[in-house]
Structure formats: C-alpha cells, structure tokens
Amino acid sequence: MTHAAARAHPNIALVKYWGKRDEAAMLPAAGSMSMTLDAFATTTSVHLDASAESDSFVLNGAEDTGGAFARTSRFLDLVRTLAGDDRRARVVSHNEAPTAAGLASSASGFAALALAASAAYGLDLDERALSRLARRGSGSATRSVIPGYAVWHAGDDDASSYAERIEAPDLRLVIVTVDAGPKAVSSREAMRLTAETSPFYPAWVSSTEESLAEMTAACRAGDVTRIGEITESHALRMHAVIASSLPPVRYLAPRSIAVFDAALALREAGVTAWATADAGPNVCLLTTPAEAETVAAAVSGHGAVRIVGPGPGAALLPEDPFAGRTRAGDALP
Amino acid sequence: MTHAAARAHPNIALVKYWGKRDEAAMLPAAGSMSMTLDAFATTTSVHLDASAESDSFVLNGAEDTGGAFARTSRFLDLVRTLAGDDRRARVVSHNEAPTAAGLASSASGFAALALAASAAYGLDLDERALSRLARRGSGSATRSVIPGYAVWHAGDDDASSYAERIEAPDLRLVIVTVDAGPKAVSSREAMRLTAETSPFYPAWVSSTEESLAEMTAACRAGDVTRIGEITESHALRMHAVIASSLPPVRYLAPRSIAVFDAALALREAGVTAWATADAGPNVCLLTTPAEAETVAAAVSGHGAVRIVGPGPGAALLPEDPFAGRTRAGDALP
Numbered sequence: 001m002t003h004a005a006a007r008a009h010p011n012i013a014l015v016k017y018w019g020k021r022d023e024a025a026m027l028p029a030a031g032s033m034s035m036t037l038d039a040f041a042t043t044t045s046v047h048l049d050a051s052a053e054s055d056s057f058v059l060n061g062a063e064d065t066g067g068a069f070a071r072t073s074r075f076l077d078l079v080r081t082l083a084g085d086d087r088r089a090r091v092v093s094h095n096e097a098p099t100a101a102g103l104a105s106s107a108s109g110f111a112a113l114a115l116a117a118s119a120a121y122g123l124d125l126d127e128r129a130l131s132r133l134a135r136r137g138s139g140s141a142t143r144s145v146i147p148g149y150a151v152w153h154a155g156d157d158d159a160s161s162y163a164e165r166i167e168a169p170d171l172r173l174v175i176v177t178v179d180a181g182p183k184a185v186s187s188r189e190a191m192r193l194t195a196e197t198s199p200f201y202p203a204w205v206s207s208t209e210e211s212l213a214e215m216t217a218a219c220r221a222g223d224v225t226r227i228g229e230i231t232e233s234h235a236l237r238m239h240a241v242i243a244s245s246l247p248p249v250r251y252l253a254p255r256s257i258a259v260f261d262a263a264l265a266l267r268e269a270g271v272t273a274w275a276t277a278d279a280g281p282n283v284c285l286l287t288t289p290a291e292a293e294t295v296a297a298a299v300s301g302h303g304a305v306r307i308v309g310p311g312p313g314a315a316l317l318p319e320d321p322f323a324g325r326t327r328a329g330d331a332l333p
Numbered sequence: 334m335t336h337a338a339a340r341a342h343p344n345i346a347l348v349k350y351w352g353k354r355d356e357a358a359m360l361p362a363a364g365s366m367s368m369t370l371d372a373f374a375t376t377t378s379v380h381l382d383a384s385a386e387s388d389s390f391v392l393n394g395a396e397d398t399g400g401a402f403a404r405t406s407r408f409l410d411l412v413r414t415l416a417g418d419d420r421r422a423r424v425v426s427h428n429e430a431p432t433a434a435g436l437a438s439s440a441s442g443f444a445a446l447a448l449a450a451s452a453a454y455g456l457d458l459d460e461r462a463l464s465r466l467a468r469r470g471s472g473s474a475t476r477s478v479i480p481g482y483a484v485w486h487a488g489d490d491d492a493s494s495y496a497e498r499i500e501a502p503d504l505r506l507v508i509v510t511v512d513a514g515p516k517a518v519s520s521r522e523a524m525r526l527t528a529e530t531s532p533f534y535p536a537w538v539s540s541t542e543e544s545l546a547e548m549t550a551a552c553r554a555g556d557v558t559r560i561g562e563i564t565e566s567h568a569l570r571m572h573a574v575i576a577s578s579l580p581p582v583r584y585l586a587p588r589s590i591a592v593f594d595a596a597l598a599l600r601e602a603g604v605t606a607w608a609t610a611d612a613g614p615n616v617c618l619l620t621t622p623a624e625a626e627t628v629a630a631a632v633s634g635h636g637a638v639r640i641v642g643p644g645p646g647a648a649l650l651p652e653d654p655f656a657g658r659t660r661a662g663d664a665l666p
Binding site for chain 1: 566569573579580581583585586587590591
C-alpha cells in the first residue's frame with residue numbers, strides 16, 4: 001500500500017492534561033480522561049511518493065508550508081523511522097470543525113495522521129501502539145485514537161504512556177462557543193509557563209492523578225453526579241493553576257463565567273449540568289442525553305451551542321476521500 | 334475615663350490574607366500587606382456602665398442582639414480581661430461604607446472598637462499592641478489600625494502577629510462595585526474550606542510569604558509597576574486557591590473578569606492599572622494619583638466607581654460623636 005486515509009475526532013478532557021513531564025518524548029506530567037466526540041472529524045490521506053524530495057501538506061484546501069507543515073513532516077519522520085522507509089509523502093487533511101467552534105484540531109489531526117501514515121508506510125499498529133504514536137504529534141491526540149471514553153496513562157516512558165478505553169455512562173456535552181477569537185497565549189506556551197512559574201504546579205500534578213483515580217471509579221460506578229463534580233472542579237483547578245503563573249494567564253472570559261454560573265443555576269433547578277473549559281474561553285456542559293436539549297436551550301444566550309456525544313476512535317477509510325483532489329484549491333468532500 | 338470613641342477605616346490588601354494558622358488566636362497562615370483607605374470610616378463609641386448586666390450594641394442606628402452583638406461582646410471580654418475590669422459596656426457604631434460598596438466593615442469596625450474599648454477601659458496601648466488586639470476581633474482589622482500602608486507579620490504567637498507601617502509610593506485605588514448582592518459563601522467559611530480541601534493551599538501559604546517579601550522590596554524601591562504586578566498576580570492566586578477548593582468557590586463574576594480585562598487593556602494603552610479583588614465580585618484597580626480619573630472613567634461602565642487613597646490609622650475622637658444619641662433609632666451623625 002502506498003496510500004491510506006483515516007478519520008478521527010476531537011476529544012474533550014473531563015480530567016485535564018496540563019503539563020509535560022518530558023517535552024521531547026511527549027510524556028504528560030499526569031494522566032487524563034476524555035470523551036472522544038461524534039462530531040468535527042478530521043479526514044487525512046497520506047500518499048507516498050518515491051520521486052518527491054520533500055513532504056507536502058494541503059490543509060483545508062490550501063498548501064501549507066509553515067508551522068503545520070513542519071509539524072506534519074517531523075511526525076512523518078517518526079513514522080519513516082519506525083517503518084524503515086524513507087519515501088516522502090503528500091498529506092491532505094480537512095477539518096470539519098468550524099474555526100468558530102474553538103476546538104483545537106491537533107488531537108483529531110494527529111490521531112488521523114498517525115493512522116493514515118502508519119498504514120501507508122505499512123505499519124500494523126494496534127490501538128495502544130497507535131495512541132502512543134499519535135501522542136508524539138500532540139498530547140491530546142493520544143486520546144482521540146480511542147472511541148468513547150479514554151484514559152491516558154501518564155506512564156514513565158514511551159511504552160507506558162498510552163490511552164485506553166474506559167466504560168462510562170452515555171453522556172452529552174453541550175459546547176458553548178462564547179468567543180471565536182485567537183488565544184492571547186498558546187496552550188503550549190502557557191503549559192510551559194505554568195510548569196516553570198506556578199507555585200501550585202506540583203500540587204496540580206499530584207492532585208490530578210488523584211482526580212483521575214476518582215473519575216475512573218465514578219465511571220465504573222456509573223455515578224453521573226460524581227463524574228460531573230470531578231469534571232467541573234478539575235477544570236476550575238486547571239484554570240486556577242494557569243492563572244497562578246507569572247505573568248498570570250486567564251483563559252476564561254466574562255461570558256465563560258456566565259456559563260459556569262448557568263451550570264450552577266441549572267443544577268439548583270435539578271438539571272444535570274457540569275461545566276468544563278479547555279485553555280480558551282469556550283465552555284462545555286456535561287449532561288445526560290435526556291437533558292441535553294434543555295441544557296442547550298438554557299445557555300443559548302451565551303453563544304452558539306452544539307450538542308455532541310461519545311464518538312468513534314480513529315478509523316481507516318476504505319477509499320481515498322480526496323482522490324483526484326489532492327492539489328491545493330481542489331474542492332473538498 | 335468611662336467612655337471613649339474612635340474612628341478607623343477599611344483596608345484593601347495588595348498581598349492578601351487567606352487562611353488561618355490558628356483560628357482561636359487569630360494567627361494568619363502567612364503575612365499580608367494593605368492600604369488603609371481614606372474613606373468608608375467606622376465610628377464607634379464605648380460607654381462603660383457599672384450597673385448594666387450585659388453589653389449592648391447599636392449598629393448603624395439599630396439595636397443588634399445577633400451575631401454582630403455576640404462578636405462585639407466576646408471582644409469586650411478580651412479587653413476586660415486585659416484591663417482587669419468587668420464592667421459591661423454600651424457600644425454604638427456607625428459604618429460610612431454603603432452596603433453597596435461591598436467593603437467588609439469588620440476591619441474598620443474592630444480597629445475602631447479595639448481603640449475605643451481599650452481607651453474606655455483605661456488601657457494605654459501603642460500601635461503594635463493595638464493592632465494585636467484588633468487582630469483578635471477580625472484578621473484584617475490588624476492592618477486597619479495602621480495609617481497608609483501596613484504589613485501584617487504572620488508571627489508565630491500572639492505577641493509576634495501584628496501590623497506595622499511600611500513606606501510605599503502614594504497610590505490610588507479605583508473601587509468598582511460590580512455586584513452588591515450577598516456572597517454565596519462567607520469569607521470565613523470559604524477560608525476554612527480552602528485550608529481543608531485545596532491541594533494548592535500549602536503552596537499558596539509559602540508563596541504568599543515570598544510575594545510579601547517581594548512586595549516589601551518593591552515598596553521600598555518605589556517601583557509602582559512591580560507593586561502592581563505583585564498585586565494583580567497575588568489576587569489571582571487567591572481566587573485560584575479558593576476555586577480549587579471542594580466544592581469549588583468562585584467569587585469573581587462575569588463583570589469582575591471584564592474589569593480585569595479592562596485593567597489589561599489600560600496597561601496596553603500605557604495607563605497604570607492593576608486589578609485586585611477580595612472574596613467577592615468587586616474589583617479595585619491600583620493606579621497613580623495622576624491617572625486615577627482616567628482609570629475610573631475607563632471602567633465606569635462596569636459598575637459604580639469610587640477613587641480612594643491611603644488614609645489615617647485608627648484614632649481617638651475628642652468628643653463622643655453619638656453623645657445623647659446612643660439609643661437605637663436616634664439620628665446618626
């Protein structure tokens with residue numbers, strides 16, 4: 001096979017990943033847990049080209065020669081080393097997530113790329129090995145390989161730092177997009193700043209492992225309230241440790257706080273709604289399938305809302321979705 | 334003397350006090366630093382009454398027999414023990430702070446009471462001894478005894494936990510009252526919750542001592558920018574450690590965040606403005622006398638604004654301001 005295509009989805013962490021133990025090996029300081037979504041897929045094809053002198057990358061219909069290309073090519077180097085095959089590749093990738101959703105595409109992007117590239121280069125990786133490979137592209141991609149709910153074990157080396165499936169109740173996330181603007185500080189930069197300057201960082205790392213153990217137990221018990229409590233308190237702790245950096249970094253906007261307040265008001269009214277937010281102003285509300293529409297309606301005044309649920313893991317596609325349309329400017333599927 | 338009256342003012346901490354080392358002795362977990370304000374005075378008179386069987390307390394024109402009376406009477410017990418005088422007292426107190434300003438009156442209240450009561454019972458306390466006494470009524474009252482800027486040394490016993498003057502540049506605070514509603518969780522309760530449940534609490538305590546040392550150095554150097562940086566980052570760390578409690582406590586409202594954002598925008602425009610907030614939604618912006626009007630105008634859309642500066646310490650009044658008007662319902666000065 002000299003070409004392969006795959007699809008993967010973003011994930012939302014309910015126990016957050018914030019901080020690296022080893023930046024080169026992409027080992028996280030602590031474990032994390034997430035729901036892989038059933039929306040906003042990234043579709044990626046990889047074509048090997050024995051005659052090409054360098055890789056090339058078309059992202060969302062445009063030839064990329066900047067940072068995204070560089071990260072993609074470095075990731076392919078890793079796959080080539082594993083496969084013992086030094087052919088260059090043409091990568092075509094398309095994100096379904098509208099930029100306005102504020103969802104980082106690196107998780108779905110590197111999960112899809114890991115699968116498409118490993119298949120194109122002839123590697124036959126199981127789910128665990130694939131999640132380890134995706135981890136090298138982007139930490140959160142480790143979890144996007146896995147369907148439904150995933151726990152990413154921090155591990156202490158490349159072999160032991162991988163994600164795996166975990167059973168949990170069927171839940172929904174109401175994504176509230178309160179701000180589509182670019183971040184003032186990138187996650188990568190803020191993560192480093194937190195580790196270097198926050199006095200709370202060591203306690204954040206150790207308490208995250210405790211939260212993960214509690215979350216795993218709550219999922220096993222099917223205890224939605226407990227899952228929600230851990231989700232919201234852990235998200236607030238992540239924003240707390242980030243805000244305690246020097247200089248302080250604040251990702252939550254006034255409208256983000258309003259959505260956290262709305263979650264509290266919903267709970268006081270007997271509705272399941274627990275807030276979480278990644279390193280940005282958008283907020284996701286965790287709820288049950290039966291209550292998702294109620295929650296979405298209650299917060300629709302704060303921004304665009306979208307209900308998502310547990311989705312599939314990274315999967316190969318039987319046909320190349322970009323066949324004959326791999327040049328920049330070609331119409332996308 | 335069988336009666337005395339005193340006046341004291343609230344203070345705003347630039348290095349926050351959050352957490353007790355010893356609740357009975359009112360020893361704080363770490364030191365703090367504040368500006369005593371030139372506004373919102375509390376005026377308190379204490380009349381000893383050899384014939385009374387119990388203390389009595391008129392607060393803002395109304396006879397109080399609840400929690401405020403109980404705290405006042407317990408505080409008088411302390412003074413009586415020090416003075417070896419068991420006479421009961423009638424206490425009349427008036428706060429100039431409108432409830433809407435969201436300023437706690439316990440600091441000015443116990444600083445004024447400490448001075449009036451100690452004088453009425455014949456104790457002659459110096460500034461340090463008076464701040465120690467006020468501390469027993471309310472932690473932040475320790476600092477309201479002191480004029481201008483005060484450092485409260487945490488100390489390790491009653492004798493070593495007191496406030497003293499510190500030289501600092503002449504600055505202003507723009508108080509932005511974004512919400513006048515009652516707090517969901519009292520400071521006292523949240524402080525205890527933080528100490529008991531936040532994994533960040535030990536690091537908060539140790540880093541606060543570091544922030545205090547840096548603040549003292551910045552004040553000595555007259556470095557307004559550094560004073561501002563420490564003020565804002567320390568306030569965010571206090572809200573961070575509070576939000577990391579279980580269950581999480583969030584005091585900052587959407588409009589509070591908007592004022593923090595406004596401070597950032599002002600700085601980007603070259604204006605001195607650093608935000609701080611106590612355990613509530615109101616925000617104070619630290620600035621220079623020359624820029625105070627500009628800052629106040631910039632944030633007036635977020636709530637009622639009031640410019641305050643460094644004010645006097647607790648002081649005795651030559652006459653009883655409530656003379657002949659010590660009954661509940663009497664007109665106040």
